[in-house]
Each structure stands twice: as C-alpha cells, then as structure tokens.
Amino acid sequence: MIFALTTFVTFIIMEGVTWCTHRFIMHGLLWNLHEDHHQPHDNFFEKNDIFFIIFSIPSILLFYFGVDGGLNILFFIGLGILLYGIAYFLVHDVLIHRRFKWFDKTSNPYLKGLRKGHKMHHKHLGKEHGECFGMLYVPLKYFKAHQTV
Numbered sequence: 001m002i003f004a005l006t007t008f009v010t011f012i013i014m015e016g017v018t019w020c021t022h023r024f025i026m027h028g029l030l031w032n033l034h035e036d037h038h039q040p041h042d043n044f045f046e047k048n049d050i051f052f053i054i055f056s057i058p059s060i061l062l063f064y065f066g067v068d069g070g071l072n073i074l075f076f077i078g079l080g081i082l083l084y085g086i087a088y089f090l091v092h093d094v095l096i097h098r099r100f101k102w103f104d105k106t107s108n109p110y111l112k113g114l115r116k117g118h119k120m121h122h123k124h125l126g127k128e129h130g131e132c133f134g135m136l137y138v139p140l141k142y143f144k145a146h147q148t149v
C-alpha cells in the first residue's frame with residue numbers, strides 16, 4: 001500500500017517538476033534544445049526529443065537501485081516517473097501534437113482542455129513570455145473557455 005502511494009505521489013510531484021523544468025530549464029539554459037519544438041517544421045524528430053532521454057535517466061537509476069537486495073521504495077519512485085513519462089508522451093506527443101494518429105476523435109472535455117492549454121503555450125514562438133508550462137494540470141479557464149465555443 002505504501003508502495004502504491006509512493007508511486008502515486010511521485011506521479012503528482014512529477015507534474016510540478018515538469019512545470020519547473022519546462023519553465024526554467026527548457027525555456028532557459030537549454031532553450032537551444034527546446035526551440036525547434038516551438039517552430040514549425042516537417043521533420044519527425046526534434047532536438048527537443050533529447051529531453052526524453054534526459055528524463056529517463058533518473059527512473060533507470062531508480063529501477064537499478066530499487067531492486068538492490070529485494071524491491072525497495074526507490075523502485076516505486078522510478079515507476080511513478082516512468083508512468084508520468086508515458087502519460088506525458090500520450091498527451092503531449094500523441095494527443096496534442098499528433099505524432100501518431102491514435103485516439104484522434106476525442107470528445108473528452110478534460111482532454112480538450114489539455115489540448116487548448118498547450119496550444120496557448122505554443123502561441124509563443126520564442127523563449128520568453130510563455131504560459132501553460134504544465135501538462136496534465138491545466139488552468140480552469142481553458143475548460144470554461146471551451147464550453148462557450
């Protein structure tokens with residue numbers, strides 16, 4: 001039970017971590033890697049995809065040490081990060097950016113709100129003055145705005 005809770009809490013914390021990394025690192029020090037994600041292009045891959053590799057390193061390490069002498073709590077932290085990574089990929093890369101044509105015709109209001117929030121993030125082509133840096137958490141106004149459309 002404590003393990004399941006650990007995984008769940010890690011997942012929630014990851015949204016905060018993602019917000020901060022996106023806000024301060026991707027739109028900061030490592031903007032040159034994230035920049036092509038904000039520009040129109042025809043390539044399937046983006047330099048921005050390197051972040052998938054960077055973000056997978058902590059969970060790989062946690063899995064490695066989490067099975068050391070029997071399963072321990074590190075494994076479940078790693079699992080939380082992995083699940084968040086999968087959710088992020090499905091929402092950001094598949095649902096929003098349509099890199100794969102899965103579940104295209106969603107009418108789920110939560111998913112539509114997510115899409116709208118992230119589109120606002122992409123209104124900004126540059127490094128500065130961004131908004132909506134989170135992914136699974138979207139400010140309520142995007143859901144409300146949607147209902148009037």
Ligand SMILES: [Zn+2]
Pocket residue numbers: 022026027034038121130
């Ligand atoms: Zn961005």
Ligand SMILES: [Zn+2]
Pocket residue numbers: 037092097118122
């Ligand atoms: Zn995006």
Ligand SMILES: [Zn+2]
Pocket residue numbers: 027038121122124125126127130131
């Ligand atoms: Zn931006």
